[in-house]
Amino acid sequence: MKVLKFGGTSVGSPESIKSVKDIVRQYQEGGQKIAVVVSALKGTTNALVEMGQKARLNDTTYQTILTNTENHHYDTIRTLIPVAVQSKLLSGVKVLFNEIGELLQGISLLRECSPRTLDMLLSFGERLSSLIVSEYLKIEGIQAVQVDARQLIETNDQYNKARVNTEATNQKIRHYFDALNGVAVVTGFIAATAQGDTTTLGRGGSDYTAAILGAALYAKEIEIWTDVDGMMTADPRVVKRAFSLEHLSYEEAMELSHFGAKIIYPPTLQPAISQNIPLRIKNTFNPDFAGTLIGQASAQGQFPVKGISSIAHIALLRVSGSGMVGVPGVSSRIFGALAQHQINIVLISQASSEHSICFAVAPEDAKEAKEVIEEAFSLEIQAKKVNKVSIEQDLSVVAIIGEHMRRMPGISGNLFTALGNNGINVVAIAQGSSELNVSTVIATKDLAKALNALHEAFFLSNTKTIHIFMLGAGLIGNTLLHQLHQQKEYLLQEQGININLVALANSKKMRFDENGLDISLSKDELLATGETSDTQAYINKMKALNLPNSIFVDCTAAHIAIDYYEDILKSSISIATPNKLANSADYLTYQRLKQAALLHGVKFLYETNVGAGLPVINTLNDLQNSGDKIHKIEGVLSGTLSYIFNNFDGSTPFSEIVKDAKNKGLTEPDPRDDLNGQDVARKILILAREVGWALEPDQVQVENILPQSCLDAASVEQFFDALEQANGVFQERVEQAAKEDKKLRLVAVLENGEAKVKLEAVDSTHPFYTLRGSDNMIAFTSQRYQSQPLVIRGPGAGADVTAAGVFAEIISVRHYLGQSSYKFNLSINKV
Ligand SMILES: NC(=O)C1=CN([C@@H]2O[C@H](COP(=O)(O)OP(=O)(O)OC[C@H]3O[C@@H](n4cnc5c(N)ncnc54)[C@H](OP(=O)(O)O)[C@@H]3O)[C@@H](O)[C@H]2O)C=CC1
Ligand SMILES: N[C@@H](CC=O)C(=O)O
Numbered sequence: 001m002k003v004l005k006f007g008g009t010s011v012g013s014p015e016s017i018k019s020v021k022d023i024v025r026q027y028q029e030g031g032q033k034i035a036v037v038v039s040a041l042k043g044t045t046n047a048l049v050e051m052g053q054k055a056r057l058n059d060t061t062y063q064t065i066l067t068n069t070e071n072h073h074y075d076t077i078r079t080l081i082p083v084a085v086q087s088k089l090l091s092g093v094k095v096l097f098n099e100i101g102e103l104l105q106g107i108s109l110l111r112e113c114s115p116r117t118l119d120m121l122l123s124f125g126e127r128l129s130s131l132i133v134s135e136y137l138k139i140e141g142i143q144a145v146q147v148d149a150r151q152l153i154e155t156n157d158q159y160n161k162a163r164v165n166t167e168a169t170n171q172k173i174r175h176y177f178d179a180l181n182g183v184a185v186v187t188g189f190i191a192a193t194a195q196g197d198t199t200t201l202g203r204g205g206s207d208y209t210a211a212i213l214g215a216a217l218y219a220k221e222i223e224i225w226t227d228v229d230g231m232m233t234a235d236p237r238v239v240k241r242a243f244s245l246e247h248l249s250y251e252e253a254m255e256l257s258h259f260g261a262k263i264i265y266p267p268t269l270q271p272a273i274s275q276n277i278p279l280r281i282k283n284t285f286n287p288d289f290a291g292t293l294i295g296q297a298s299a300q301g302q303f304p305v306k307g308i309s310s311i312a313h314i315a316l317l318r319v320s321g322s323g324m325v326g327v328p329g330v331s332s333r334i335f336g337a338l339a340q341h342q343i344n345i346v347l348i349s350q351a352s353s354e355h356s357i358c359f360a361v362a363p364e365d366a367k368e369a370k371e372v373i374e375e376a377f378s379l380e381i382q383a384k385k386v387n388k389v390s391i392e393q394d395l396s397v398v399a400i401i402g403e404h405m406r407r408m409p410g411i412s413g414n415l416f417t418a419l420g421n422n423g424i425n426v427v428a429i430a431q432g433s434s435e436l437n438v439s440t441v442i443a444t445k446d447l448a449k450a451l452n453a454l455h456e457a458f459f460l461s462n463t464k465t466i467h468i469f470m471l472g473a474g475l476i477g478n479t480l481l482h483q484l485h486q487q488k489e490y491l492l493q494e495q496g497i498n499i500n501l502v503a504l505a506n507s508k509k510m511r512f513d514e515n516g517l518d519i520s521l522s523k524d525e526l527l528a529t530g531e532t533s534d535t536q537a538y539i540n541k542m543k544a545l546n547l548p549n550s551i552f553v554d555c556t557a558a559h560i561a562i563d564y565y566e567d568i569l570k571s572s573i574s575i576a577t578p579n580k581l582a583n584s585a586d587y588l589t590y591q592r593l594k595q596a597a598l599l600h601g602v603k604f605l606y607e608t609n610v611g612a613g614l615p616v617i618n619t620l621n622d623l624q625n626s627g628d629k630i631h632k633i634e635g636v637l638s639g640t641l642s643y644i645f646n647n648f649d650g651s652t653p654f655s656e657i658v659k660d661a662k663n664k665g666l667t668e669p670d671p672r673d674d675l676n677g678q679d680v681a682r683k684i685l686i687l688a689r690e691v692g693w694a695l696e697p698d699q700v701q702v703e704n705i706l707p708q709s710c711l712d713a714a715s716v717e718q719f720f721d722a723l724e725q726a727n728g729v730f731q732e733r734v735e736q737a738a739k740e741d742k743k744l745r746l747v748a749v750l751e752n753g754e755a756k757v758k759l760e761a762v763d764s765t766h767p768f769y770t771l772r773g774s775d776n777m778i779a780f781t782s783q784r785y786q787s788q789p790l791v792i793r794g795p796g797a798g799a800d801v802t803a804a805g806v807f808a809e810i811i812s813v814r815h816y817l818g819q820s821s822y823k824f825n826l827s828i829n830k831v
């Protein structure tokens with residue numbers, strides 16, 4: 001025998017009732033004996049409660065609700081059942097609705113709806129649904145019998161939450177089912193006293209009915225049919241990648257349910273659990289899916305943590321004071337006082353110093369809880385031995401649950417790393433000694449982020465999602481987009497990195513999608529449906545989304561986002577940027593950004609600021625971190641100028657070569673930033689700061705090679721016109737160098753705390769002489785590399801190499817996203 005319980009959504013529509021029929025038929029055909037328990041049609045119980053309340057206040061609008069509810073039942077029948085055989089059922093339903101109408105009229109006349117009357121009123125929900133389902137099954141050729149549980153389940157007269165007389169009930173059930181042929185369709189939730197007065201079983205009542213039947217009939221299994229694929233690893237509305245669990249122990253299911261997974265209500269399943277009857281959670285809308293099996297033992301499968309659950313709103317109360325230390329009975333007085341006032345405690349945490357106890361209650365109970373405790377400790381408070389009770393609001397509880405966390409080191413380490421790396425502050429912690437549940441209290445604003453971060457850390461530890469917020473989709477940004485698209489699949493399959501581009505913007509449009517923009521589309525396609533670009537709004541939205549593992553990628557050439565960097569880092573969002581403007585602004589800005597990243601445990605990444613994709617900054621840091629002392633840095637740091645001087649031989653005008661460099665993506669958006677030495681000045685300034693010299697921008701000595709007319713030009717186009725006029729100036733300098741068998745190079749030098757950028761003609765013995773194309777060359781002379789400098793050389797500009805450098809930084813953040821510190825045991829058999 002199996003007992004199948006179908007909840008309100010499972011009988012909520014004609015389509016779902018058809019699914020119920022298919023499920024019942026399948027069992028019948030398989031020769032399996034079953035009993036079916038049904039809830040009221042979705043929304044009916046609430047509607048009945050509302051009607052009762054309105055009628056009691058003589059508010060005649062209850063009649064509208066009654067008409068709507070009645071029509072909903074008729075519509076269901078008309079859609080479900082062929083016209084020719086509808087009339088019997090329609091009139092049966094009509095009779096019941098007439099009774100409801102009379103009862104409501106009575107309530108309205110008496111202006112009274114006692115618990116007893118309410119139970120009578122609510123009983124109609126299940127009486128109607130069981131009638132419809134059983135008649136429909138009969139019409140479909142299934143031998144079904146409507147069973148009113150008031151004949152079977154006997155309770156006391158504690159209306160609304162009646163207690164079951166197990167002995168009498170078991171007898172009645174066994175007696176009834178012994179004589180029964182066919183499928184019983186039993187009303188959930190309702191019962192009756194020995195005198196025959198209607199009662200209801202309280203919250204989770206239909207589960208209770210199924211458990212009572214299951215226990216009385218020694219059922220092999222109880223199936224709870226609902227509208228989800230079983231118990232999930234987390235709430236799928238918040239955690240998109242939550243998945244359904246195959247096995248759980250009763251205890252795990254109970255913990256998960258306590259923390260908000262409202263699929264079952266375990267207290268009501270106790271009769272079945274005490275007889276060790278397995279429960280299976282199944283989805284009426286996906287019946288072939290196995291669902292979740294809940295039994296005595298927990299499955300030691302792939303995951304030691306079975307679920308991540310939460311209570312969205314709690315208040316935390318703290319009782320503290322010197323008078324609590326070493327004094328027995330304090331907690332009993334606190335919790336005794338709360339119990340007396342029926343205040344439920346969600347979580348308790350106490351430090352071993354005993355100086356304070358904190359506990360969580362529902363926010364609506366907080367004020368009363370404070371008053372009650374202050375009353376109980378009024379003398380100690382007067383004597384200043386106990387402080388006034390403090391209340392913290394806007395908090396949530398997030399818990400990890402699983403029996404196999406027991407004795408497994410590293411679980412809480414992983415929990416706190418995942419929260420910490422995402423800037424989530426833990427206000428309080430509680431772990432039972434059973435180690436079945438580790439609960440943390442956090443700010444409600446961080447709840448979704450915490451659930452996602454923890455879900456990733458415990459269930460998807462082989463896959464990390466990185467949420468990317470990209471600002472700027474010009475040359476570098478667009479190239480990066482292509483690279484992300486090209487590598488997306490490889491990264492997911494081979495590296496376990498899930499690239500999720502959440503936002504993209506240019507100067508005109510911006511677009512957000514928390515679930516990820518489709519990066520197979522071009523940036524124009526992506527932005528076509530975007531909203532008007534607004535940097536402040538962009539940053540606010542990025543912060544408000546509060547996603548874990550987020551990185552902001554500034555691919556603009558502008559100042560627009562620089563002022564927000566510190567705030568972004570403080571919001572636990574990493575930054576990767578090729579934009580040099582932040583690090584080459586005043587020294588204080590540079591310092592504050594580095595500090596903000598450090599303090600908030602996020603990354604501020606800017607390798608491409610110098611030498612594009614070449615590993616310049618990282619090499620410099622590696623040298624210093626390993627104890628080396630930098631004496632001198634000398635370099636050709638402009639890809640643009642390298643390219644220009646390597647290609648300019650006088651046969652093509654200088655201005656044409658500059659245009660060529662621009663078209664090749666080597667120059668800054670305004671090539672004057674390259675030619676006036678500013679771009680290189682920024683780079684050597686950044687290197688100086690990395691070495692530890694607190695230089696300001698105006699302390700870098702720069703030789704500008706551009707005539708004033710070029711600097712004065714109002715736009716890039718006009719600059720090229722002016723440059724054409726000045727071609728001769730450059731022609732002369734290059735020819736002069738060539739005569740001496742030399743080449744021009746814009747060289748940056750950092751030595752003795754001084755930074756200089758100047759145009760030099762180098763001869764064939766100089767290492768810079770041999771540079772080709774857009775090559776950069778950086779030579780570090782240090783304590784270790786004294787006689788022979790450490791040299792880095794290669795293309796130091798261009799869209800591909802720069803975007804690739806930013807790309808590498810984006811994926812590098814996965815290394816600090818909380819690697820699992822425990823090994824999963826995949827080989828152990830499941831229950
Ligand atoms: N080229 C190279 O080799 C290297 C470049 N870099 C750096 O890379 C950065 C990007 O350069 P590049 O791609 O050439 O520059 P582009 O001018 O091609 O692109 C800049 C992007 O920023 C966007 N933008 C400007 N203002 C805003 C705004 N208010 N809101 C949103 N987006 C905005 C632009 O929008 P729109 O498209 O609407 O104009 C454009 O998409 C620069 O900082 C540069 O110094 C660093 C190393 C090497
Ligand atoms: N315009 C720059 C690009 C890299 O920073 C250069 O030419 O080096």
Ligand code: NA
Binds near residue numbers: 611
């Ligand atoms: Na670099």
